[in-house]
Amino acid sequence: MFGKPARPPAPPQPPAAKAPQAAATLAPAQAPSAASQTESAPVAHDIPSNSVRKTPIAASLIAENMTLEGSISADGELHVDGAIKGQVRVSRLTIGDSGRIEGEITAESVEVRGKIIGSVTAKQIRLAASAHVDGDITHEQLAIEAGAFFQGRSLKFQRQPNPATAAILSPKPTEKPADKPAEQPVAAAG
Numbered sequence: 595m596f597g598k599p600a601r602p603p604a605p606p607q608p609p610a611a612k613a614p615q616a617a618a619t620l621a622p623a624q625a626p627s628a629a630s631q632t633e634s635a636p637v638a639h640d641i642p643s644n645s646v647r648k649t650p651i652a653a654s655l656i657a658e659n660m661t662l663e664g665s666i667s668a669d670g671e672l673h674v675d676g677a678i679k680g681q682v683r684v685s686r687l688t689i690g691d692s693g694r695i696e697g698e699i700t701a702e703s704v705e706v707r708g709k710i711i712g713s714v715t716a717k718q719i720r721l722a723a724s725a726h727v728d729g730d731i732t733h734e735q736l737a738i739e740a741g742a743f744f745q746g747r748s749l750k751f752q753r754q755p756n757p758a759t760a761a762i763l764s765p766k767p768t769e770k771p772a773d774k775p776a777e778q779p780v781a782a783a784g
Contacts, residue, residue, distance in 0.1 A: 658692045665697075674708070687716075691724055706742075713746075 653671035656662060660676035671686040674693035687701045693708030704716040706725040715732040723741035732749040 653686075653688075656693070658690075689725075715751075 651670040653673050654668065656672070656674045656676040656678060658675040661679070662677070663679045665681040665683070666672065666678065667681075667683040669685055671688070672682070672684045673688045673690065674695060675690040676692075677694045678697065679695075680697045681700075682695060682697065683700045685701060686703045687699060688705045689695060689708040689710065691707045694711075695709070696711045698712050699710065699714045699716070701716045703718045704714055705720045705722070706714075706727060707722040708724070709726040710729060712729045713732070714727065714729065717734045719731055719733045719736050721727060721736075721738045721742040721744060723739045725739075725742040725744070727742075727744045728746060730747045730749060731744070732751050734751065736748060736750075738744060
């Protein structure tokens, strides 16, 4: 019942061979074109591999008993319970209670319960009560729970507006009405 297709797939045939049969059984207004027959039912081998839905990638884990030296870069999520000495560049970073990073961190989102010595740059940063951060934080959103330690600068960065938004937000030069003449300076008598 599960895992079997409802009907077996038809063997692939060239569109030219199918078109005359379909045209003979349908009215001329309803006759499908050869292009619509091939596009309406894509076969798995016709779908590009990059358009197939991928399963979410599991978070990578640096366990409590691990120490890494060097830079780490990934598109996914990283959970650190061990120690890293070096640059970290990931989409989402979670530093557990026993986690420690010495170096520069760049991510979309960072949650800190452990220790960071170095700079952090992320859209969203959350420092839990057990967090210890010694370094500058550059962020769009920053949340610091009571009890967290933070020594450094908090720098809020703003995204660059796109050109359409910039035109709307930029001040326009003052325009003088066409029907009113511009004021002329009056010479002082003297």
